[in-house]
Amino acid sequence: MAERILMKGNEALAEAAIRAGCRHFFGYPITPQTEISAYMAKKMPKVGGLYLQAESEVAAINMVLGAASAGVRTMTSSSSPGISLKTEGISYIAGSDLPCVIIDIQRGGPGLGGIQPSQADYWQATKATGHGDFQLLVFAPSTVQEMANTVFDAFELAEKYRMPAMIFADGMLGQMMEPVTFPEREPEISEKPWAADGHKGQRTHNIINSLYLQPQDLERLVRERFERYDVIKKTEVRYDEFMTEDADILLVAYGATARIVKSAVVEARSKGIKAGLLRPITLWPFPSEAIAAAAANTKAILCVEMSMGQMVDDVRLAVGGKQVDFFGRTGGIIPTPAEVLAQIEELARR
Amino acid sequence: MATVFQKPSTLTDAKLHYCPGCTHGIIHRLVAEAIESLGIDGITVGVAPVGCSVMAYDYFTCDMVQAPHGRAPAVATGLKRARPENIVFTYQGDGDLAAIGTAETVHSATRGENITIIFVNNAIYGMTGGQMAPTTLPGQVTQTTPYGRDTSIAGFPVRVCEMLSTLDGVEYAERVSVDTVPNINNAARAIKKAFQNQIDKKGFSIVEVVSTCPTNWGLTPVEALGWLRENMLPYYPLGVYKDRSAGKETK
Numbered sequence: 001m002a003e004r005i006l007m008k009g010n011e012a013l014a015e016a017a018i019r020a021g022c023r024h025f026f027g028y029p030i031t032p033q034t035e036i037s038a039y040m041a042k043k044m045p046k047v048g049g050l051y052l053q054a055e056s057e058v059a060a061i062n063m064v065l066g067a068a069s070a071g072v073r074t075m076t077s078s079s080s081p082g083i084s085l086k087t088e089g090i091s092y093i094a095g096s097d098l099p100c101v102i103i104d105i106q107r108g109g110p111g112l113g114g115i116q117p118s119q120a121d122y123w124q125a126t127k128a129t130g131h132g133d134f135q136l137l138v139f140a141p142s143t144v145q146e147m148a149n150t151v152f153d154a155f156e157l158a159e160k161y162r163m164p165a166m167i168f169a170d171g172m173l174g175q176m177m178e179p180v181t182f183p184e185r186e187p188e189i190s191e192k193p194w195a196a197d198g199h200k201g202q203r204t205h206n207i208i209n210s211l212y213l214q215p216q217d218l219e220r221l222v223r224e225r226f227e228r229y230d231v232i233k234k235t236e237v238r239y240d241e242f243m244t245e246d247a248d249i250l251l252v253a254y255g256a257t258a259r260i261v262k263s264a265v266v267e268a269r270s271k272g273i274k275a276g277l278l279r280p281i282t283l284w285p286f287p288s289e290a291i292a293a294a295a296a297n298t299k300a301i302l303c304v305e306m307s308m309g310q311m312v313d314d315v316r317l318a319v320g321g322k323q324v325d326f327f328g329r330t331g332g333i334i335p336t337p338a339e340v341l342a343q344i345e346e347l348a349r350r
Numbered sequence: 351m352a353t354v355f356q357k358p359s360t361l362t363d364a365k366l367h368y369c370p371g372c373t374h375g376i377i378h379r380l381v382a383e384a385i386e387s388l389g390i391d392g393i394t395v396g397v398a399p400v401g402c403s404v405m406a407y408d409y410f411t412c413d414m415v416q417a418p419h420g421r422a423p424a425v426a427t428g429l430k431r432a433r434p435e436n437i438v439f440t441y442q443g444d445g446d447l448a449a450i451g452t453a454e455t456v457h458s459a460t461r462g463e464n465i466t467i468i469f470v471n472n473a474i475y476g477m478t479g480g481q482m483a484p485t486t487l488p489g490q491v492t493q494t495t496p497y498g499r500d501t502s503i504a505g506f507p508v509r510v511c512e513m514l515s516t517l518d519g520v521e522y523a524e525r526v527s528v529d530t531v532p533n534i535n536n537a538a539r540a541i542k543k544a545f546q547n548q549i550d551k552k553g554f555s556i557v558e559v560v561s562t563c564p565t566n567w568g569l570t571p572v573e574a575l576g577w578l579r580e581n582m583l584p585y586y587p588l589g590v591y592k593d594r595s596a597g598k599e600t601k
Contacts, residue, residue, distance in 0.1 A: 024432055050431050054424065055457035062421035062454070066428020069415045070395070074432070092418045196413035196429065198393040198436050205362075207407045209398075209416040 002181045009144045010035035010174040013103060013167065014043070016151035017075050021187035022101070023049035024074040026063040028056060028082060031115045032171035033105035036077040057082040061089030061102070068098040069208040071195030073155055073187070077103030079171070080121050081112060083129075090164055091130025095210030097194075097225070099158035101151065102136075102166045105174035108332035116332025117171035119255060122310035125168050126284045133222045135229055137165035137236070138283040140254040144178035146281075152185055157236060159190045161228050168283060170306065172256040172334060229285075237290070238281035243269065244294045247276030249347050252291060252315050253304040254280045257335065261304050264340035273348045283311070288318035295319045300347040302327060304340055358382040360391045364408045371571025373561040374402060374470065376528045377537070378409055381441065381468055384542040385412060388549065394437040395429050397422040399446040402476040406441050420451020423458035426465045437548055439466040445475045448484040448508045455514070462519030462553040466544045469510060472561040473582060480566030484508045487585055492566070507585065511558050515592035515599075521553035523591040527560040527583065529575045536588075552595055560586050 007015070014036045017025070025044060027037035037053065044051040054060035060076045067074035078086060083104045093100060106121050108114035125138050137157055141147045150167055158165040196206050212218035242262055244250060249268070253261040258279040268275040278294045280287050295301050301324045303312040309326045316324045327343045329335045360382040368374045385391050394412035398404055400419035407414035417425040422440035430438040447455050447469050458465065474492055475481040481494040485507045489498040511523045522544060526537035537559055544555035560582050562574035569577055590598055 024428070026428065052427070052431060055453050058421070059424040059427075059454050059457065062418060062424035063428035063431070065417070065421075066397075066415065066425035066430075067432040068428070069425070070429045070432035070436070072432040074428070088418055089421070096416075196395045196415050197433055198395060199411075199413055200392040202392075205411055206413045207416070208414070209407055211404060211416055 002184055004179045004181050006177055007144060007180050008035055008175060008177050009147050009169065010105065011039045012144045012148045012180045013077070013151060014039035016148040016182060017101070018043055018047055018049065019182055019187070020073070020152045020155050021189050022073045022075050022155065023047065024067040024072050025049070025051050026054050026060040026067070026074070026076045027051065028054050028060045028078065030079045030082045032107055032174050033077050033079045033103065035174070036103060057085035058089065061086040061093070064100045065089055065093050065096070065098065068093065068100045069096070069196045071192035071197050073189060075101040075103065077105065079105045079107045080109050080118065083121065083124065087130035090136070091132050091134065092210050093164050094130070094134035094136070095132060096208050097162040098164070098208065099162055100164050101154045101158060102164055104166055104168050106168070106170040108330070114332040115171065117256060117306060117334060118330065118332055119170055119257060119306040120308070120310065120330060122283065122305070122307060125166055126286070129166070134225065135284050137161070137163060137232070138168050139165065140168050140281060140283050141173065142255050142258045142279060144173070144176065144180050147173060148180050149183055152183060152187065156188055161232060163228070168255070170256055233285040236282060237285045237287045239287040239290050240279040240281060241294065242277040242279070244276035244278055246274055247294070248274040248299045249276070249344055250295050250298040250301045251275060251277045251304060251344070252280070252301065252311070253277065254283060254311065257304055257306055260335055260337055261340055263337040264344060267337060267341050268344045273344060275344050286314050286318070288314065291315060291318040292320065295322060300325065300350065302343055302347060304328065304335060306330060306334065358386045360386040360411050362409055362411055366409060367405060368402065369565040371562070371564040371574060373472070373528045373559070376534060377468065377470055377559050377561065378406070380534070380538045380541050381439070382410060383538060384545045385410070387542065388545055390437045390545070390549070393435065394439065397426045397429070397438070397440040399440065399442040401443040401446050403441055403443060403470065404477070420446050420449070421454055422446065423451065423454040423463070423465070423467065427458055427461070427463050430463060430465050434464070437466070437545065439468060439545070441468045442470070443476070444471045444473065444483040444485040448510050456517070459514050459554050459556070460517045460519040462521070464548055464551055464553050466548050467556040468541065469556055469558040470561050471510070471558055471586065472563040474563050474566045476563050476566055480563070487581055509586060511556070511591040514556060519554055520556070520592050521594045522547050522555040525558040525560065525586060525588050525591065527578065527588055529562070529578050533588070560588070
């Protein structure tokens with residue numbers, strides 16, 4: 001049987017990436033994700049891989065662009081302010097149809113913000129991770145185990161759809177220690193005939209590029225990309241449901257917040273309130289249909305986030321005009337189960 | 351009939367988009383000749399910048415990657431670290447390499463990345479229509495220094511080879527020009543050496559090519575070459591600034 005190891009979320013992400021076949025990691029220090037770099041620096045040389053500390057987040061994402069162009073499995077990680085710096089490169093990576101994995105261990109913002117956990121970058125991750133018409137695959141794990149599992153999926157789907165994938169967690173998940181069992185899973189690394197790895201006289205040159213000066217060409221390519229996005233929206237949506245079947249009050253939360261909400265749901269049930277939780281695991285593609293279905297017969301919908309309310313926009317779009325209430329803490333403050341329970345009780349009284 | 355002159359096999363048949371008299375065409379040819387004569391086309395990956403030479407990816411027959419503005423050395427780092435058996439070069443202008451990409455340039459150099467950089471210095475942003483570059487000379491008129499570059503406002507030009515030659519990671523830094531036939535021949539030698547250094551795993555090599563931009567300088571091609579000799583070469587002296595293997599550390 002596979003070994004159960006007590007690990008920090010950040011370290012589990014790094015170990016899983018190595019097990020998933022990533023041998024090229026480009027990092028830059030920023031709290032609260034630095035353990036990923038430290039782990040990579042320690043382990044990569046032992047598996048014939050590369051940990052390289054870039055001069056900035058900007059350089060790190062462009063090193064990822066280069067390594068992805070060469071056709072290898074590559075990753076970078078950062079936290080909120082650093083992701084802002086990476087958005088230029090992420091846009092070019094998306095526009096060049098390159099696969100890679102980007103980790104965002106969110107902290108409070110805006111600006112330098114704080115170093116405590118936050119979910120205030122949902123809009124950035126799902127709507128505007130750089131300029132132009134494009135999307136990232138965005139995975140929101142809620143346990144250290146799920147962090148590890150998701151890395152494999154993120155690499156495989158990034159390669160399948162030739163697009164960047166983000167693992168979108170927060171300082172709490174990154175820093176907490178939990179037992180983790182690494183999936184016994186051989187990485188499926190696909191052929192990359194498009195890579196810029198030297199034509200060896202066997203083919204015409206490959207060009208990795210995001211520039212199309214003819215608007216017709218650019219529109220055609222963006223439309224082709226969005227056709228892929230449509231496939232992803234149909235086939236790659238992931239979510240988890242807890243006690244939603246008979247729920248009167250539907251809660252929607254992701255990541256670490258979903259665990260707090262789950263405790264509140266259990267507490268509410270013990271008080272006779274029929275609460276349930278839908279936890280999006282993919283934030284893009286967003287589980288809109290699942291949320292609409294779960295909300296079909298509920299009396300109230302409550303979205304809980306560590307922000308002033310960002311995912312709640314997508315929940316409102318999903319349920320088409322029904323009232324959606326919101327509860328959030330921000331700036332690095334983690335909502336307590338008691339606070340969430342109080343919100344549920346208030347909705348039950350309504 | 352005997353062929354006495356032809357373009358290198360390492361340039362595609364695409365027509366260059368450069369303005370008449372622009373020296374990019376000569377420099378492209380020198381790079382292509384180096385790749386051809388070293389027999390490395392099949393293992394070479396070039397990185398195109400943002401600026402006039404952005405479409406370099408259409409002109410070279412080797413694999414090509416187009417980088418964000420200034421980031422070519424970081425992209426080249428990723429390419430080379432992923433596949434050290436490949437020969438990786440960047441082709442960058444002054445705005446790209448010495449302004450927005452200064453950090454990437456300096457740090458790829460100080461890491462001693464085993465890559466080759468072809469740096470085209472024409473003292474102006476060409477693609478956007480002739481704005482002040484980091485290498486624009488004091489007093490030089492551009493669209494954004496319409497009264498001449500005033501160093502009390504806009505500061506001083508960057509001498510890239512001099513700056514990089516102070517870094518331990520740099521193997522080779524040479525400044526050349528393509529204003530005369532002898533200088534073109536010398537530039538060809540330097541560019542080939544910069545690729546040979548990479549083949550020999552010697553590390554970071556940069557060739558700065560002092561160049562002209564007749565269109566944005568507002569001069570004819572011949573006048574531009576004269577302006578280069580009178581104004582740029584005194585500020586940017588030609589020569590080898592560092593050749594570590596030859597024991598030459600700084601000029």
